[in-house]
Each structure stands twice: as C-alpha cells, then as structure tokens.
Amino acid sequence: MKFKFIEEKVAKVLMIASAIAVFAFVVNIIYTILRRGLPALNWDMISKIPAGGYYNGGGGGILNAIVGSLYIVLGSTILGLLISIPVVFYLNVYLSKDSRLAYTARLAFDVLFGIPSIVYGAFAFTIMIYLGMHTSLGGGILVITLLIIPILIRSMDEVARQLPKDLLDATYALGATKLETIQVVLRQIAPGIATATLLSVGRAIGDAAGVMFTAGFTDSIPTSLSQPAATLPLSVFFQLSSPNADVQDRAYSAALILIFIVLVISVTGRLITNHFSKNKI
Amino acid sequence: MGTLQFGNPAQRLGSLGSLFFNNFLFHRKSQENSHTQQHKVSYKLKNSNLSVRNLNVHIQKNHILKNVNIEIPDKKITCIIGPSGCGKSTLLKTFNRLIDDTEGVSYDGSILVDGADIFDNKTEITEIRKKMGLLSQRPCPLPMSIYDNIAFGCKMHGEHRRKKLNQIVEDQLKAVGLWTEVKSRLNTPASRLSIGQQQRLCLARGLAVEPEFILADEATSALDPISSKHIEELFVELKEDYAIILVTHTLRQALRIADHVIFMYLGEVIESGPADEVFNNPKQELTRKYLEGAFS
Numbered sequence: 010m011k012f013k014f015i016e017e018k019v020a021k022v023l024m025i026a027s028a029i030a031v032f033a034f035v036v037n038i039i040y041t042i043l044r045r046g047l048p049a050l051n052w053d054m055i056s057k058i059p060a061g062g063y064y065n066g067g068g069g070g071i072l073n074a075i076v077g078s079l080y081i082v083l084g085s086t087i088l089g090l091l092i093s094i095p096v097v098f099y100l101n102v103y104l105s106k107d108s109r110l111a112y113t114a115r116l117a118f119d120v121l122f123g124i125p126s127i128v129y130g131a132f133a134f135t136i137m138i139y140l141g142m143h144t145s146l147g148g149g150i151l152v153i154t155l156l157i158i159p160i161l162i163r164s165m166d167e168v169a170r171q172l173p174k175d176l177l178d179a180t181y182a183l184g185a186t187k188l189e190t191i192q193v194v195l196r197q198i199a200p201g202i203a204t205a206t207l208l209s210v211g212r213a214i215g216d217a218a219g220v221m222f223t224a225g226f227t228d229s230i231p232t233s234l235s236q237p238a239a240t241l242p243l244s245v246f247f248q249l250s251s252p253n254a255d256v257q258d259r260a261y262s263a264a265l266i267l268i269f270i271v272l273v274i275s276v277t278g279r280l281i282t283n284h285f286s287k288n289k290i
Numbered sequence: 291m292g293t294l295q296f297g298n299p300a301q302r303l304g305s306l307g308s309l310f311f312n313n314f315l316f317h318r319k320s321q322e323n324s325h326t327q328q329h330k331v332s333y334k335l336k337n338s339n340l341s342v343r344n345l346n347v348h349i350q351k352n353h354i355l356k357n358v359n360i361e362i363p364d365k366k367i368t369c370i371i372g373p374s375g376c377g378k379s380t381l382l383k384t385f386n387r388l389i390d391d392t393e394g395v396s397y398d399g400s401i402l403v404d405g406a407d408i409f410d411n412k413t414e415i416t417e418i419r420k421k422m423g424l425l426s427q428r429p430c431p432l433p434m435s436i437y438d439n440i441a442f443g444c445k446m447h448g449e450h451r452r453k454k455l456n457q458i459v460e461d462q463l464k465a466v467g468l469w470t471e472v473k474s475r476l477n478t479p480a481s482r483l484s485i486g487q488q489q490r491l492c493l494a495r496g497l498a499v500e501p502e503f504i505l506a507d508e509a510t511s512a513l514d515p516i517s518s519k520h521i522e523e524l525f526v527e528l529k530e531d532y533a534i535i536l537v538t539h540t541l542r543q544a545l546r547i548a549d550h551v552i553f554m555y556l557g558e559v560i561e562s563g564p565a566d567e568v569f570n571n572p573k574q575e576l577t578r579k580y581l582e583g584a585f586s
Contacts, residue, residue, distance in 0.1 A: 105393055175430040178388055179492070182424035183443035183499050184416040192442075196433040 042268065046261030054262055059228045064247060066255050071263050076230050077238035078270070080146055081220065082213045085153035086206060092154070093161040094202070098194060101169040102177070102187055115166065121159040126219035129156050134222040147234035149224025156219050157209035164208055168201025169194070196285075203282035210274050214267065217242035241267045339364050340385070340503065340533065345399035347377075347384060349392055354380050356557040358399070362503075362550075367525055367534045369544040369565070372554035373585060378537040381554070382505050385535070386422035387415055404502075420447065423496030423532075425506040429488035431480035432495075436472050439480045439491055443499040462494040466524055486517025493524065504528065506536045510543065522547055541581065545569060553577045 053070045060069035096114075104111040133152040142148055176197060180190045195202070217240070225237035226247070241263055248260035340362040347355040355377045362368050370378045383389040385401065387408060400407045408418045432439050440459045449455060459476070463469040468490050472483070480491055489509065496504065506525070510518035525534050526547055538544050544551060544565075551569065552562040553576075561568055561577045572578045579585065 107393070173430065175426055175428060176432070178391075179424065179426065179430045180432065181388060181391075182386055182419055182422065182505075183446065183495070184420035185443075185446055186416055189446055193432050193434075199433075 039268070042261050042264050045258050046263075046265040049255070049258035050262040050265060054259070055266060058230060063228070064251055064256060066253050071239075071241070071244050071259075071266070073228055073230050074239040074241045074244035074263065075266060075270075077146070077149075077224070077227075078214055078241040078267075080231065080238060081149045081153055081224060081240060082210055084146075084150035085157060085213050086210055088150065088154045089157045089161050089209060090202070090206065093158055093165060093205075094195070096162050097165045097169050097198075098191055100166060101172060102190060102194060115163070118159045118162050118166075122163060126152075126156050126216050127221075130219040130222045133219075137223065143235070144223060144225030144237045145235045146224060146231045146238040149220045149238055149240070150234070152219045152223045153213045153216060156216060157213050160209045160212060161205045164205035165198060165201050168198045168204075172197060200282050200286040203278055203285065207275055207278040210278070211271055214271060214274075215242055217246055241270075339404070340535075341402045342381075343400045343402065345381075345384065345397065345401060347380060347389065347395065347397045349380075350394040354557055355384070355397075358559050360552055360559055360562050362533055362535060364533045365529055365531070366549035367529050367536060367547050368550040368552060369548035370535065370537045370552045370554060371539075371541065371544050371580075372560075373580070374539075375556075376554040377557040378554055379507055382507050382535065382537050385503070385505055386419045386424060388419075388424075390415070420499050421502045423493070423499070423501035423504045425489070425493055425496060425504060425509040427508045428512045429485055429492050431483070431488050431491055434480065435477045436480050436483070436491060437476040439495050440498045443495060447499060458498050462498045463491075465497060465528075466490040466494040467520070468494060484517075486513050486520060489513060489517065489521060490524070493521070497528075502532065504532050504534045506534065508537055508539055511539060541583075553580065555580070 053068065055070055055075060056072060057068075057070035058073045059071065060067050063069045100111050100114060129152050133148065133155065137143075137148050172194060176193060177190055180193045185193075220238075220240050221243060224240060226239050226243050227237045228239070229236075231238040245260045245263045245267070248256050248263060251257060251260075342358050342360045342362075345355055345358040346353070358381065370381065372378055380389065383392075384397065385408075389395055389397070397409065400409055402408075403418065403421060406413060432442055434442065437459055440462050441455045444455060444458055449458070460469060460473075463472060468487060471487065480488065483491060489512075493504075504525075510521050513521065522543065525536065528534060529549070536544075536548075548565040550563070551565050553560045553568065553572075553574075555576055561572060561574045568577065569581065572581060
C-alpha cells in the first residue's frame with residue numbers, strides 16, 4: 010500500500026480516538042453529576058431559598074443562587090454587549106486592516122482573555138473598596154462584565170474581520186456614512202454576535218472566583234443592585250466543602266441545575282442565531 | 291430624493307439649486323408617469339454631466355492615473371476598456387470617491403459633476419455617492435430581505451413612509467425586470483436569489499436612491515451568459531435616463547453596447563470618443579493594436 014494511504018488511515022484513527030477521549034470525559038462528568046445529584050434533586054431545591062441550617066443538612070433549596078446567577082449573567086451580558094459591539098465596529102469599519110491601534114487593541118484583548126477570573130475579582134474588589142461599595146449584585150455584574158468583554162470582543166472580531174469589503178463598498182455607494190453601515194454590519198455578523206454571547210454566558214454563569222469577593226454570598230434573593238447575591242458556582246463550592254455527604258450530594262444537584270441552565274441557554278441561543286443569520290450573504 | 295433639505299447649513303448653494311430643480315422635475319415626472327409608463331422612474335436632472343480634468347491618482351508611491359482628461363456624455367453608455375491593471379477600476383472608484391478608503395491614496399486635479407468639483411471640501415461625500423449608483427463585479431446584496439435591500443437606501447436618506455417605500459420597491463424591481471419573479475417573496479433573504487437575479491437586485495437598489503450615473507465595474511463578468519445579456523439589455527434601456535459608465539474586459543461587450551469608448555493603457559487615457567469612431571477608425575496605434583488583440 011502506498012504511504013499516503015497508510016497516513017490517511019492513521020490520521021483518521023487518531024482523530025476518532027481524540028473525539029472519543031473528549032466525549033468520554035463529558036459523559037463521565039455528566040454521569041458523576043447525575044449519579045450523585047439526581048437522587049438529591051427535588052422541587053424544594055429549585056423553588057426555595059435555604060432554610061436555617063441548610064448547609065448542615067437542613068431544609069430549603071438554592072433558589073437564591075439560581076436567581077443570583079441569572080441576574081449576574083443577564084446584567085453582565087447586556088452591559089458587555091453594549092460595550093463590545095462599538096469596539097468591534099470601530100476596529101473593523103473605522104480602522105484600516107493594518108492599523109497599529111487595531112493590532113495593539115487585539116493584542117491587549119488577547120492578554121485580557123487569559124487573565125484568571127480571581128485577578129479580575131481582586132482588581133474589582135480594590136476598586137469597590139476605593140468607591141466604598143460593599144459586596145453586591147452590582148459589583149458581581151461589574152466584574153463578570155470585565156471578564157467577558159475580551160471574549161465578546163475577540164470572538165465577534167474574528168467574524169467581523171471576514172466582513173466582505175464589497176459589502177461595505179456597496180453600502181457606502183448608496184450614500185451611507187461609516188456609522189450608517191452599522192445596520193448592515195450588525196446583520197452580517199449576527200451569527201458571530203450570537204456565538205460570542207453564548208460563549209460569554211457559559212463563562213459568566215460558571216465563574217466562581219470572580220464573584221467570590223464582589224457579589225458575595227447570601228441566603229436571600231437580592232432585590233436591588235446594592236445587595237449581595239448568591240451564585241450557583243459558589244453554592245456548589247460551599248456545599249461541596251461540607252463534611253456531610255447529603256449536603257455534598259446537593260452540591261451535585263446544584264451543578265446539574267447549572268448545566269441544565271447552560272444547556273437551555275445554548276439551545277435557545279442556537280435557534281435564535283439560525284433565525285437571525287438567514288439573511289447573511 | 292423627493293424631500294428638500296433646506297435646513298442643512300453645510301449644503302452648497304449649487305447643490306441646493308440642483309436639489310430644487312430635481313424636486314421640481316420629480317413632481318412633473320411623477321405626474322407624467324401616472325398617465326403613461328407605469329414602471330419608468332426617473333427623477334434625474336437633464337443635461338447632467340461628468341468631466342475629469344487633469345486627474346492624477348497616486349496610491350502609496352505608484353502613479354495609478356496619469357493626467358486623465360475625459361468627458362462622460364449624458365444618457366449614453368460609456369465603456370472604459372483597456373488591459374488589466376491600466377487603472378480602469380481605480381478611475382471608476384475615484385468617481386464616487388470610494389478610493390478615499392484606500393491606504394495611502396492621494397489625488398489632484400478635479401472631477402466636475404454638474405459643475406461642482408467632487409474633491410471640493412464643501413462637497414458632501416455621501417451626496418456624491420448617492421449620485422453614483424455602483425454595480426460591482428460580484429453581486430453584493432445586503433444581508434436583508436429583498437424588500438429591505440431596496441428600501442435601505444431610501445430609509446437612510448430619510449424616506450420612511452411605508453406607502454412610498456412600497457411604491458419605490460415595486461417601481462425599481464419593475465425597472466430591472468425582477469418584479470414578477472420576486473413579488474410573492476419580497477420578505478425572503480436576498481441571498482436566496484440566483485446570482486443573476488442578485489445582480490439585477492443590486493442595480494435596482496442603486497436606482498432606488500435616484501442616482502444620475504451608473505458605475506458598473508465589470509458588472510457582467512461573474513454572471514452566466516443569459517443573466518449577463520439581461521444586464522446588458524437593461525443598460526441599453528436605462529441609458530435613456532442615466533449616464534452609464536461601464537468598465538469592461540470583454541471587447542465584444544463594448545462593441546455591442548458602447549456609445550462612447552475610453553481606451554486606457556498604463557494609467558493614461560490613450561483615446562476616447564464615440565464608439566464607431568474608436569472601433570472603426572482608431573487614431574492611435576496603441577488602440578488599433580489593442581482592438582486587434584495584439585495584447586490584452
């Protein structure tokens with residue numbers, strides 16, 4: 010047999026093997042969570058806030074953390090999009106392909122991308138002390154916004170860089186100013202915006218270190234931005250550190266709920282993306 | 291556009307006048323329309339013209355256009371021919387100042403459109419571009435529905451009345467012969483049309499903002515022969531109302547439809563004049579050689 014056919018076969022086997030390896034990890038994680046979390050899951054978990062002594066095996070649920078996480082994800086995603094869409098638009102429409110500023114900005118966002126969330130948390134915490142803020146929902150939203158902005162910008166930017174020059178020219182030729190092309194640009198990169206949003210939602214909802222100092226943790230549901238808020242990852246963390254096996258199982262249920270929320274958001278996100286990208290050229 | 295923009299302080303006096311005249315013509319024309327032809331829409335100024343004086347364009351250190359002096363006749367099809375890299379497309383891009391976005395571009399000389407220099411600081415770039423409908427090599431529909439592709443430009447220039455927009459969309463689609471093909475699916479994405487239909491849609495989109503010129507950059511080269519013939523026929527139809535400037539690589543196309551020909555070589559205009567003169571009796575040796583196919 011010719012060498013290149015052997016090469017082809019080996020490459021194919023390797024690819025299948027790595028796919029199976031990744032899949033096995035995912036199945037394993039989900040299996041563990043289901044095995045330990047499913048028996049402990051009940052309606053109280055998702056409909057009640059922790060009663061007294063919850064972390065020692067008392068009654069109640071983690072509604073506080075579910076609501077807190079959703080608030081933080083919603084707030085930071087909206088805030089993050091409001092900040093990053095103009096940045097992406099400026100980078101791709103106003104700056105030329107080989108602009109130094111664009112290069113430096115992209116490099117900076119790549120670096121920010123790699124900074125661990127605990128550093129964002131610590132950074133935001135010093136600002137909050139300086140401003141005299143307490144741990145609060147607002148603080149949590151702020152730090153998660155900082156955390157997801159690089160993800161939002163870089164993933165939207167990769168799509169926006171593929172923007173056909175002809176499309177911009179066609180829009181200019183109709184008498185559009187650069188700002189007026191935003192309607193065309195946004196429609197064209199809509200799938201990119203959706204993917205970026207989904208990625209950042211995943212990161213925002215799963216982050217524990219960033220919100221530890223900034224959003225804090227509480228057993229009640231926050232009613233304003235200045236009240237502390239519980240989050241699901243921290244809820245998992247606190248329950249998992251309990252010596253009580255029942256409480257540890259509840260940590261797995263909390264993780265299960267977290268995964269379920271991410272799944273629901275991803276699926277709806279994909280559906281919405283398909284709807285919006287139908288006009289893409 | 292049918293609306294007057296007196297409130298804009300940056301508007302040149304001259305363009306104010308032409309807007310006024312435009313507007314006047316538009317009203318008269320639209321009355322005529324209701325009696326005679328339903329689908330012929332023309333709001334454009336009579337006797338508009340375009341002349342290029344001593345135009346030089348440099349991109350970085352390259353001298354792309356060298357001392358270009360030409361007149362573009364109104365209501366005619368002007369074909370710009372010449373071998374690749376002779377500056378045809380650059381010249382076309384200079385007309386609507388899309389060239390401004392090129393890195394390291396500089397130009398001198400003047401291009402007079404309706405008597406006003408488009409390089410003048412007081413000239414609004416969006417106004418120039420509005421006057422110049424562009425049809426690019428590959429059809430490039432906007433990422434929207436068929437309807438919105440045409441309405442987009444009008445909305446941008448301040449037309450928001452639904453009824454008026456519906457009328458414009460219908461008129462322009464009829465003008466490019468697309469109406470019967472798409473009237474039942476105006477809200478489907480423009481990207482689902484065939485490539486030839488897309489190109490006609492792009493033409494209609496350009497016409498909707500009421501240009502005076504149609505700039506076509508090898509507008510048929512990406513199309514199949516039938517679609518390409520369709521576009522050519524449209525040009526011949528549209529030259530009654532617009533000045534059409536067509537950059538083309540196919541000499542045969544120029545022979546078929548050109549009224550006026552400009553032959554360029556290495557950034558210079560070698561010869562320009564009425565089509566039959568240039569084709570049958572070229573004054574320059576270079577033109578004769580090119581027409582004979584000695585080089586391309």
